[in-house]
Amino acid sequence: MESKEYIVRKARPSEFEEIGKLMVATYSQLEGFPKPSEQPDYYKKLAAVGEFADKPSGTLLTAVSPSGTIEGGVVYFGDMQYYGSGGTATQEKHTSGFRLLAVSPSARGKGIGKLLTEACINKAREEGNRQIIIHTTMAMQTAWKMYERMGFKRSEDLDFMQGELAVYGFRMVLE
Numbered sequence: 001m002e003s004k005e006y007i008v009r010k011a012r013p014s015e016f017e018e019i020g021k022l023m024v025a026t027y028s029q030l031e032g033f034p035k036p037s038e039q040p041d042y043y044k045k046l047a048a049v050g051e052f053a054d055k056p057s058g059t060l061l062t063a064v065s066p067s068g069t070i071e072g073g074v075v076y077f078g079d080m081q082y083y084g085s086g087g088t089a090t091q092e093k094h095t096s097g098f099r100l101l102a103v104s105p106s107a108r109g110k111g112i113g114k115l116l117t118e119a120c121i122n123k124a125r126e127e128g129n130r131q132i133i134i135h136t137t138m139a140m141q142t143a144w145k146m147y148e149r150m151g152f153k154r155s156e157d158l159d160f161m162q163g164e165l166a167v168y169g170f171r172m173v174l175e
Contacts, residue, residue, distance in 0.1 A: 016050025
């Protein structure tokens with residue numbers, strides 16, 4: 001199955017809890033990423049991912065299979081002041097960002113992460129923003145490589161520490 005069979009759309013409030021569970025399951029399985037016992041507040045944020053949709057310019061997007069199964073999610077921000085990360089990213093102007101990209105372990109390798117990322121890039125362009133920002137960690141090498149293949153460039157000025165976890169910034173200039 002390829003990603004073109006999936007649709008990306010705004011998540012419905014009735015789906016928020018399921019997407020939160022998918023995110024917790026996805027992140028807790030990453031080798032080298034803090035576990036729920038090590039960063040409980042972060043995992044509470046993942047579980048309550050639907051709350052990001054309540055923020056100004058925040059949108060929870062989901063990737064849905066042809067059968068209606070939720071296979072991924074991401075939070076998009078059209079205004080970085082609501083992005084909620086550490087570091088300087090929230091000060092970027094005319095900039096979009098996305099966070100908390102997750103793909104169901106059973107759906108990996110089908111292009112869903114790329115599909116969700118493309119949806120965020122397209123939304124940023126539609127809104128007239130000049131760039132889009134994402135953060136990732138060393139534990140997320142699949143995503144890291146995907147972002148680089150898609151044209152994101154490392155931006156050390158966006159790096160920050162989340163507790164003991166190094167978080168790395170990337171940006172894509174939109175034309």
